Amino acid sequence: MEEKIKVGIIGPGNIGTDLMYKVMRSKHLQMDFMTGIVESEGLRRAAGLGFKTSTEGVKAIAADPEVKIVFDATMASAHLANAPVLKEAGKIAIDMTPAAVGPYVVPCVNLAHLQDVDNFNMVTCGGQATIPIVHAINEVADVEYAEIVASLSSKSAGPGTRASIDEFTQTTRKGLEQVGGADRAKAIIILNPAEPPVMMCNTIYTLVKNPDEKAIKEAVEKRVKEVQQYTPGYQLRVPPMVEGNKVTVIVQVEGAGDFLPKYSGNLDIINSAAIAVAEKLAEQMLQK
Amino acid sequence: MEKKRIHIVDTTLRDGSHAVSHSFSPEQVTAIAGGLDKVGVDIIECAHGDGITGSTFNYGFSKYDEMELISAASKVIHNAKQCILLIPGIGTIDDLEEAYKNGARVVRVATHCTEADVGIQHIQAAKKMGMMAVGFLMMVHMASPEKLLEQAKIFEAAGADYINLADSAGYCLPQDVTDRVTALVNGLSIPVGFHAHNNLGVAVANSIAAVEAGATYIDATCRGLGAGAGNTQLEVLAAVLDRMGYDTGLDLYGVMDVAEEVVEPIMHRPQVIRTAPLMLGYAGVYSSFLLHTYRAAEKFGLNPRDILVELGRRRMVGGQEDMIVDVAYQMATERDGKK
Numbered sequence: 001m002e003e004k005i006k007v008g009i010i011g012p013g014n015i016g017t018d019l020m021y022k023v024m025r026s027k028h029l030q031m032d033f034m035t036g037i038v039e040s041e042g043l044r045r046a047a048g049l050g051f052k053t054s055t056e057g058v059k060a061i062a063a064d065p066e067v068k069i070v071f072d073a074t075m076a077s078a079h080l081a082n083a084p085v086l087k088e089a090g091k092i093a094i095d096m097t098p099a100a101v102g103p104y105v106v107p108c109v110n111l112a113h114l115q116d117v118d119n120f121n122m123v124t125c126g127g128q129a130t131i132p133i134v135h136a137i138n139e140v141a142d143v144e145y146a147e148i149v150a151s152l153s154s155k156s157a158g159p160g161t162r163a164s165i166d167e168f169t170q171t172t173r174k175g176l177e178q179v180g181g182a183d184r185a186k187a188i189i190i191l192n193p194a195e196p197p198v199m200m201c202n203t204i205y206t207l208v209k210n211p212d213e214k215a216i217k218e219a220v221e222k223r224v225k226e227v228q229q230y231t232p233g234y235q236l237r238v239p240p241m242v243e244g245n246k247v248t249v250i251v252q253v254e255g256a257g258d259f260l261p262k263y264s265g266n267l268d269i270i271n272s273a274a275i276a277v278a279e280k281l282a283e284q285m286l287q288k
Numbered sequence: 289m290e291k292k293r294i295h296i297v298d299t300t301l302r303d304g305s306h307a308v309s310h311s312f313s314p315e316q317v318t319a320i321a322g323g324l325d326k327v328g329v330d331i332i333e334c335a336h337g338d339g340i341t342g343s344t345f346n347y348g349f350s351k352y353d354e355m356e357l358i359s360a361a362s363k364v365i366h367n368a369k370q371c372i373l374l375i376p377g378i379g380t381i382d383d384l385e386e387a388y389k390n391g392a393r394v395v396r397v398a399t400h401c402t403e404a405d406v407g408i409q410h411i412q413a414a415k416k417m418g419m420m421a422v423g424f425l426m427m428v429h430m431a432s433p434e435k436l437l438e439q440a441k442i443f444e445a446a447g448a449d450y451i452n453l454a455d456s457a458g459y460c461l462p463q464d465v466t467d468r469v470t471a472l473v474n475g476l477s478i479p480v481g482f483h484a485h486n487n488l489g490v491a492v493a494n495s496i497a498a499v500e501a502g503a504t505y506i507d508a509t510c511r512g513l514g515a516g517a518g519n520t521q522l523e524v525l526a527a528v529l530d531r532m533g534y535d536t537g538l539d540l541y542g543v544m545d546v547a548e549e550v551v552e553p554i555m556h557r558p559q560v561i562r563t564a565p566l567m568l569g570y571a572g573v574y575s576s577f578l579l580h581t582y583r584a585a586e587k588f589g590l591n592p593r594d595i596l597v598e599l600g601r602r603r604m605v606g607g608q609e610d611m612i613v614d615v616a617y618q619m620a621t622e623r624d625g626k627k
Contacts, residue, residue: 166382191605194603241613250617
């Protein structure tokens with residue numbers, strides 16, 4: 001059997017469980033340890049699949065010398081406490097929460113440039129879906145202002161997202177500026193309760209300095225293919241529409257349906273991006 | 289017998305902002321808010337049509353800085369309470385704090401009618417700041433009275449001072465309003481309000497139905513200025529409620545004069561029910577989609593009516609203005625593919 005890097009997950013909820021299934025499909029990652037802070041269905045599911053489990057949360061994983069990469073799928077306040085423990089134990093943390101202890105990472109944009117980082121922040125689902133496009137447009141057209149509207153099905157927005165909707169919009173805005181390269185940005189989130197649930201849809205408006213339609217279209221189409229490398233359900237719904245200095249693009253994300261239903265493209269893209277980060281790290285570790 | 293008091297919430301400077309494409313100037317705000325304050329309106333709402341920080345590509349940019357407008361209103365509001373709208377997902381608590389600094393003392397936290405929990409933190413923050421906080425449920429035609437009561441209770445538990453039901457699509461008929469308001473009046477211990485749109489020509493009738501079912505806060509605008517076919521016309525409502533024996537605290541002639549002398553001259557078009565706004569009400573589509581739909585229809589060479597019907601079929605909710613372009617693009621692509 002090919003050598004793999006062992007992975008732990010803190011937080012056996014929807015995100016953590018979907019990550020577990022994605023790790024199980026990975027070439028370079030070996031699912032090893034799932035921890036929570038109370039007995040739960042998620043922990044039982046992981047145990048049933050033959051993985052180690054614990055209700056000791058971060059402590060249990062920190063004490064396990066075999067686990068190299070840890071996904072923290074808890075919440076911002078918990079990650080603030082977990083981050084130093086993981087660092088101390090020499091683990092690389094991939095932070096699914098908006099805590100932003102470490103730098104923001106969007107795999108197809110800045111993963112290659114982040115060297116010697118031991119804590120990666122995954123921004124938000126809306127950020128993972130829109131920052132690549134803003135970045136692609138910025139490279140060819142210089143984005144002064146970026147604005148995104150992420151619409152999610154109500155069913156795919158858990159209590160964590162609902163209780164911290166301001167954090168979602170603020171974190172996404174910062175990601176659009178810091179990683180996407182927009183001078184200024186604004187993020188909007190909409191929850192739609194329609195049945196059957198709507199697919200995650202993202203509208204990206206940019207105000208650009210050089211509205212070269214051909215260059216923008218090529219850059220966006222190329223970038224969509226790069227995102228599809230790790231999120232196959234990522235699709236261009238409306239290709240770049242240039243009106244004066246305004247560019248409008250709409251992308252849709254259909255989930256892979258690993259654990260979460262396909263309409264949860266929002267959760268799928270942030271998890272897929274996190275896996276892409278972990279795989280890259282594992283590859284580097286295995287080469288050493 | 290003492291007349292029952294109905295509180296009037298004027299939203300000319302918020303919902304009416306849609307109808308002038310968010311172009312109110314500080315001078316216009318001063319004239320309108322000052323006029324309304326003198327004639328006995330209880331609450332005066334002033335913000336971008338889609339709430340604070342709604343000034344965006346998606347909803348239309350404001351011509352003037354919104355906080356400057358809020359500040360201008362605060363200088364002439366002495367008797368009424370000054371209000372803003374905040375839609376979680378668009379505006380944040382930081383924005384609320386800035387609006388407070390500029391004079392806002394009431395916030396209406398607006399969510400889609402099934403998503404009240406996204407507004408809990410905003411209601412709580414407002415109460416902590418000493419503001420009056422209102423839970424505002426939009427697109428109420430899309431939920432049953434029972435569901436609305438359940439959602440209203442989420443806002444009530446968070447500390448809301450009253451609950452406002454908004455018929456954002458102007459789809460409700462008077463009986464729909466009676467059923468919804470009755471469920472809340474019976475199930476809550478805080479007051480209930482209502483916000484109408486006139487897309488089916490029943491805004492005043494629906495407001496009467498709300499009052500008769502026990503609502504004590506009613507939204508209205510001068511000349512009915514608002515998204516879609518507009519809102520309940522303030523001066524008409526004042527006259528009707530007076531005839532019905534309610535006390536609105538309004539100076540009827542004064543309200544008529546503000547509408548005719550201050551608001552009418554700055555309107556971009558008469559607030560009448562043209563085909564597209566009628567279709568909003570008929571198909572159950574968010575009223576603020578109207579002007580954006582006209583623009584998309586023109587760009588893609590489509591009939592606005594067809595775009596609105598498709599938006600209704602897709603069950604789009606408030607704030608999804610971006611989907612107008614999506615629908616128009618998909619319809620135009622399909623049409624051109626067939627050629």
